[in-house]
Amino acid sequence: MTPPERRPFVVHVDDDPDQLNSWRLLVARRGRIDLEVHHPNAIRMEHLERAELVLVDFALERWPERDRLDSIALKPSNGIALLSLLKEALSSDATRRRPAFALYTAVIQDVAMDLVQQPHVVAHAHNIEWIFQKTHPSLELRAEQVENLASTIMNLPHPWPADSSSEAASTLRTWLGIDGGESWHDAAWSSVRRCRPPMHEYAQHTDGLALVRWLLHRILPYPAFLIGEEHLAARLRVSLPSLKAALPTEAFAKIFEPVEFRNGLTRMSGRRWWRAGVEDAVFEIARTAPQDLDTLHRELKERLPELEPSPEADLFPVLSEQLDFEGELANGSEIVEILPDYWPPFADCAWTRKSVLANSSHLRTIAVGQQEGE
Amino acid sequence: MPGLRFRFKDLADECEAIKGYASAFLDHQYIGRLSEARGNLETIQAKVAPGRKVTWEIPKDRPLCTNWSDGEFERDGGGGHQIRAEISFAWEITPEAPAGGKPKCFVLEGLASTAVVIVERLEDGSERPLGRWTMDVGDEASPGCHFHVQVCHQDEPPFPKTLPVPRFPSMALSPFFAIDFVLGELFQDRWKTESAAGGNHADRWRVIQQSRLVRFLDWQIATLKRATGSPWMALKEAKPPLNLVVERAS
Numbered sequence: 129m130t131p132p133e134r135r136p137f138v139v140h141v142d143d144d145p146d147q148l149n150s151w152r153l154l155v156a157r158r159g160r161i162d163l164e165v166h167h168p169n170a171i172r173m174e175h176l177e178r179a180e181l182v183l184v185d186f187a188l189e190r191w192p193e194r195d196r197l198d199s200i201a202l203k204p205s206n207g208i209a210l211l212s213l214l215k216e217a218l219s220s221d222a223t224r225r226r227p228a229f230a231l232y233t234a235v236i237q238d239v240a241m242d243l244v245q246q247p248h249v250v251a252h253a254h255n256i257e258w259i260f261q262k263t264h265p266s267l268e269l270r271a272e273q274v275e276n277l278a279s280t281i282m283n284l285p286h287p288w289p290a291d292s293s294s295e296a297a298s299t300l301r302t303w304l305g306i307d308g309g310e311s312w313h314d315a316a317w318s319s320v321r322r323c324r325p326p327m328h329e330y331a332q333h334t335d336g337l338a339l340v341r342w343l344l345h346r347i348l349p350y351p352a353f354l355i356g357e358e359h360l361a362a363r364l365r366v367s368l369p370s371l372k373a374a375l376p377t378e379a380f381a382k383i384f385e386p387v388e389f390r391n392g393l394t395r396m397s398g399r400r401w402w403r404a405g406v407e408d409a410v411f412e413i414a415r416t417a418p419q420d421l422d423t424l425h426r427e428l429k430e431r432l433p434e435l436e437p438s439p440e441a442d443l444f445p446v447l448s449e450q451l452d453f454e455g456e457l458a459n460g461s462e463i464v465e466i467l468p469d470y471w472p473p474f475a476d477c478a479w480t481r482k483s484v485l486a487n488s489s490h491l492r493t494i495a496v497g498q499q500e501g502e
Numbered sequence: 503m504p505g506l507r508f509r510f511k512d513l514a515d516e517c518e519a520i521k522g523y524a525s526a527f528l529d530h531q532y533i534g535r536l537s538e539a540r541g542n543l544e545t546i547q548a549k550v551a552p553g554r555k556v557t558w559e560i561p562k563d564r565p566l567c568t569n570w571s572d573g574e575f576e577r578d579g580g581g582g583h584q585i586r587a588e589i590s591f592a593w594e595i596t597p598e599a600p601a602g603g604k605p606k607c608f609v610l611e612g613l614a615s616t617a618v619v620i621v622e623r624l625e626d627g628s629e630r631p632l633g634r635w636t637m638d639v640g641d642e643a644s645p646g647c648h649f650h651v652q653v654c655h656q657d658e659p660p661f662p663k664t665l666p667v668p669r670f671p672s673m674a675l676s677p678f679f680a681i682d683f684v685l686g687e688l689f690q691d692r693w694k695t696e697s698a699a700g701g702n703h704a705d706r707w708r709v710i711q712q713s714r715l716v717r718f719l720d721w722q723i724a725t726l727k728r729a730t731g732s733p734w735m736a737l738k739e740a741k742p743p744l745n746l747v748v749e750r751a752s
Contacts (some may be wrong), residue, residue: 314604315544322518361537407541411549418542419561441564442531460531474535477530496530 136278248369276392358445505611522703
């Protein structure tokens with residue numbers, strides 16, 4: 129349990145606070161953050177000024193005081209509107225660290241409307257840090273995600289160094305955990321720079337919050353300088369189920385734990401590994417011939433017998449209609465490239481199965497070579 | 503000291519630049535092989551002991567592939583084949599002992615070959631190789647132009663391995679130059695237009711290649727000016743200085 133004086137403070141705004149008693153009690157039992165749940169009527173400036181994280185329900189229906197008003201400008205219709213109002217209430221105080229703002233909702237589909245129901249996509253579209261889903265089966269995981277986001281905000285360097293480029297770079301490197309101790313850290317830093325981290329005026333303007341948002345919206349969900357299980361399996365040319373089987377083993381930890389991305393925000397996205405670190409690990413494993421797949425597979429199988437090497441020269445993570453990664457990788461003959469609107473140019477290409485296109489007008493719309501004139 | 507010195511960072515930057523610059527002309531199924539090559543180079547820089555020779559490559563069994571050119575190897579798309587290029591390379595490189603910290607440079611010595619295979623797609627969907635050449639960098643003992651192209655150079659005629667001539671002169675100073683060259687050949691009109699456009703990747707590519715080619719041509723001109731016999735033989739026999747690629751262009 130975290131000592132009270134070191135706990136982040138989270139204020140949770142909901143139109144029916146009593147419905148969140150089990151949530152509140154769970155968080156209190158875990159003892160990592162201080163959480164208060166309030167009806168919108170009860171929110172005060174001191175709540176916002178103390179908070180590392182402000183959570184707001186989306187569907188604000190039980191709010192008669194609001195409903196009695198005539199002026200539409202005084203009636204935030206939903207959590208998005210209320211979040212904007214609360215954000216701007218703080219913005220006049222430039223000396224104060226800003227909290228993160230997130231929705232906490234059971235109806236992400238109502239927030240997303242025509243967008244894919246990916247929290248990072250919907251959050252980005254609505255200018256907030258994240259969307260926590262009440263419908264997620266694990267209340268403990270939700271609590272951990274909220275705690276980790278709040279802790280991340282609390283522990284951001286403050287103030288963000290603005291006068292020196294080298295100091296900003298050094299601060300970011302330390303925050304990401306690649307401050308030069310390992311052989312692959314410089315390569316990792318080069319790859320971070322290619323992804324245009326907002327580490328100067330944006331970081332200063334937002335007290336580092338821009339970097340949290342960059343990580344949550346632009347980096348963790350995509351294969352860039354960090355990769356998830358799917359792209360790790362593809363790099364090793366092994367089946368994804370076999371990689372998942374190997375993940376909990378000590379042998380896997382011995383090889384890949386030193387290159388895993390350690391940051392509380394990965395609880396939102398899943399485990400991530402530094403791509404430069406993976407290259408380093410692969411080089412160590414297959415030192416005699418690092419580019420030879422037979423050597424790599426032989427050496428991997430010796431260390432991680434759970435792995436099933438593939439004979440394919442390349443394997444591809446593939447996306448579903450809602451842009452979730454599927455549980456199996458595909459080979460080159462099964463795939464077509466897609467261009468989702470918000471897919472970063474610095475990330476690996478996005479792929480889906482040709483067989484999925486027939487049943488998805490959305491994927492057909494964004495598939496390369498499927499549009500008229502191409 | 504024999505060999506040719508390169509900066510690790512220059513090759514890594516070049517790899518990244520061509521990936522963006524040529525993205526519309528490279529088959530995206532295979533473009534990740536460029537990223538793996540860059541990652542491998544960075545790992546060599548970080549981990550291989552100075553003085554130890556290693557092979558840095560895009561292996562020939564997993565080449566980088568261009569998109570299909572539907573007759574675009576002739577102006578106005580009048581060519582009669584649907585073809586693409588499959589590009590692989592193997593460079594034997596030796597990181598140099600640094601003054602402090604990790605090596606900034608390596609020396610290219612030994613095997614330094616970039617292979618281009620032209621593959622045709624037939625009407626029934628099958629594929630067959632139509633042609634092959636390599637763009638090589640020689641060493642101290644190699645005959646022929648130090649930077650040269652050899653055609654075919656496989657087991658069977660024409661131009662089998664046992665017949666290493668002719669070695670045509672080339673200005674391919676890196677494996678990634680071969681990509682620029684091949685795209686200009688396979689997409690005569692479109693690459694001409696695309697390569698002339700500006701943009702971040704184009705600018706980075708131009709800066710890298712321009713200074714390198716200026717240094718190369720300056721060296722060639724200086725060689726010609728010193729020639730006492732056949733100017734061609736002077737060019738053929740000339741060996742580049744170690745720092746040809748890393749010295750600043752005049």
